[in-house]
Amino acid sequence: MRLKIDYNITLLVSALLAIGLVAVYSATSSGSGENAYFQRQLIYAVTGFLIMVSMPYLSYRFLERISYVLYAFSVLLLVLVTFIGVKGFGAERWLAVGPIKIQPSEFAKITTVMAVARYLSDRDVNVNRLKAFITVTLLILTPFLLIIKQPDLGTSLVFLALYLPLLFWAGLNGFALFLIISPLITVLLSFNIWALVVWLILISGFLYFSRKKWLILLAIVSVHIGIGFATPYMWDQLHDYQKNRIETFLNPEHDPRGAGYQIIQSQVAIGSGGVWGKGFLNGTQTHLKFLPAQHTDFIFSVIAEEWGLVGVTVVLLLFLALLIYLISLASVVKARYASITLIGVAAILFFHIFVNIGMTVGVAPVTGLPLPLISYGGSFMLSTMLMLGIVQNLSHNRYQM
């Protein structure tokens, strides 16, 4: 019997899982034989792998049909977790079911993608109509708000990261995309008056060629000017710790013992690794346990310290290959539902990878997002593998309409 699996995905995932296990082993080894973290992670990985390769045996129609139900269920769990959730590291995010701890926010990611894909795949829905636009916004905003309330900023941002790619793939027109993206750029540039002025001129030029009504254009430009000048005042209104976090991201050395501690230690670990790394189990920063959360959020620093730039490049290429493959798959599958879901999964994975690795190297802020397939953790591992299992299913049924 031929297995119903996509060998490209399976191979890439297996390679990344293996690298992850080696890294977790190194990050948690105490020097003696037994390593409970590694053994548990091995169990998670094997279980996750089995879940992934068994997903293609589910009916594609069934998956499509239960999308809304799954979405409703995960929103319900998110509501539940705010009331009866278990505290883990200060934030309410666990739901205890007997001996098992469930992190509903992990599973909400994929169910949200499936629900949006289901909605946008309907023939009567046009993403460029206001009604469809608002519906998609609400579908994504609901879990986002529930999770940010937990408060789990990192995970909630994943939902925002889904927003643009899904709309873009579903065919949102360029003008609407411009309306969503440009204010963000205005905010970023508002701290430098000259950059802001140049940017506003560029906007005006773009708008001039869009041939919309004058009144609309005027309104857009004045909103931008308003944002541009209000942002510095808003900045002053932020809490000190919030400012601190952003400033630390921009310049870690400014607070080496407080918020910058993790970033500096991570960078020392990475930088001291050099081209070839210090070798397996020889990372001094890792084994002195200077890095907090080195087996979860900062696992990539361990890889960088022990395997050097060579190891980093290999892992980055593997992730890149996986993402490009997912996007290519999205452009060849016949069904809209499958196509949009694939883009959603790719967006979730990309956001996790970029923010996590970027955090260790100092190009993204410290948010506490784990690295898919590599970081230690059962709930995250299983939800990632479930997501990849759904991808396997879509790949297997790529010719279904």
Added chain:
Amino acid sequence: MHEFFGSFMIKKNILVALIIFFFSILWLGFFNLQIVKQDTYLQKSLNNSVRKETLLPVRGLIRDRTGRILVDNTAAYAVAVIPKVVKTAVLDSVTAFLKLDKKRVLKKIKRNSGFRPVTIARDVDRKKLIYLEENRLHFPGVITLLEPKRFYRDSVYSPHLFGAIGEVSVEDQKRNPSYENGELIGKSALEKEYDAELRGAAGVVYKMVDASGRELGRFDNEFNVAPQHGSDIFLTMDYNMQAFAESLMTDKRGALVALDVRTGGVLAMVSKPDYDPRLLAGKIDAATWNKLLNDEGHPLYSRAIQSVYPPGSTYKIVTALAALQEKIITPEWQVYCPGYFKLGRRTIRCWNAGGHGDVDLYGAIKGSCNVYFYKLGLKIGLDIWEKYSKLFAFGSKTGIDLPNESAGLVPSTQYFNRRYGKNGWTKGNLANLAIGQGELLVTPLQMAQFAMILANRGTYYRPHLLDHTYNFAEKENSFYPVEPHYVRGISRENYDVVLEGMRRVMNGGTGWRGKVPGVEMAGKTGTAQNPHGESHAWFITFAPFDIPEVAVAVIIENGGGGGANAAPVARKFLEKYFYNRLIPRPAPKKKIEEELVPIDSLILPMEIPGPMLMIPSLEDSL
């Protein structure tokens, strides 16, 4: 729909280009750190001046029922090395200075190859410690650590109750993966049983250090985690009673177990000979250890729960209850005891050579008549005997909260067939079992539990030392769950019959020396013969008769007759229990004949297994 698919290729290329762009940013970030600035960071990593140290939690105390502290903590210092830093020459001089076995130290360091300090010597005396501290610069990679050790309050002894703590072994870590290398954990008795409660949780402190490892101060208190105090445990006993019981057993070999029959709580549990628990606290001297290990009195061994003995005549109570419940006899059933008994061609004598004459069940229990019970044993048969033995929980562990308890042995038909062959054993074996001799083996704790079952007429509670633990973080007591268990299928009337017999034992019967004045009691003596020498003296009892509070079992190894040698020990214990003093006794007026050892038994009891020493090796304990 069409528009949707039409633009796919362009969209795909846009997304792929974006992803490659972002990945390039990441890669350039690593390039910058690992190639351009590698030297800077390598230097930083070498000088990284923060060291993580474990803060040991305070181990919980062991207290008695009244809250009196029995086992406390005191400060001691340990010397540790950091394997990746320490040089061979330094290691040589340190091991020589501390007079350590270098091979053992090297072996230990090999198991821990990282940057975590590995303790090589514990409980180091102050002079040596000061020398090491003063010459710190000459010993890079060697550090000193504060490490509490157990401290036993004055007049506290009882090593078999408290046990010792020692360094975690590979086996311990397999059993419980949360134990870290080099950690001190409970190794035996209560310290082991309640290790999870007692040990608390370690904390972490980050310290600034210079290149030679000298501390420059704390790093940042925000990252430090305070250690969690271990729970105190409170025992069910009043230690005054325990200490008194130990004094009663001084210079004897044997055990005493006293239970509160209303809860199963242990009031006293003594095993002698024992040793001073202070010998195994902190640094253990190899010579002391070997002396304890090789002492032919086996002081490391807790006789109360680990040693197994034939119970002797105390077991006649089981035989009697089995016969009554199965309606094989009535209490009025009589046997004529001429002082001997003939089985086939052999003659066995009763301990009372003159004979007991005509005896009914009451008289047979009171006078402990062997002839009566030989005959009774032959009447009930092995299978019923075995059934009732197991009903009274013999042959299985009591489940007391101490490790390494023995289960004893209740032989069955299958056991005899396996041991002697199908036709290799005779009725003689059975007759022997009926009077508690032969292959039957019990622990002193099981006998005390049996006395509790009799006192409560079938209801019993799992024997336990722990009353409650006190958790410092939650400021909460949690109590040992006291739940009743029942011996099913034995009627109240039958209990009344044997208990009446046991009451007579105390009033003019073989156990008269165990009688506390003014307290009505029930008891039974036993004299278990043993191939290694003088018989073992047994006595079980409970009191007061009508509203029982306490059950006691005493065994004196090679002590001779149970009535003469074990019963007085129980009496003194109970006098202290009821009157808090010893009652002076007038010289006995009437002479009651000693219970003698049956001279000609059918079969000698099986070889008693030598004490099974389940004691960690010296290496683990260092």
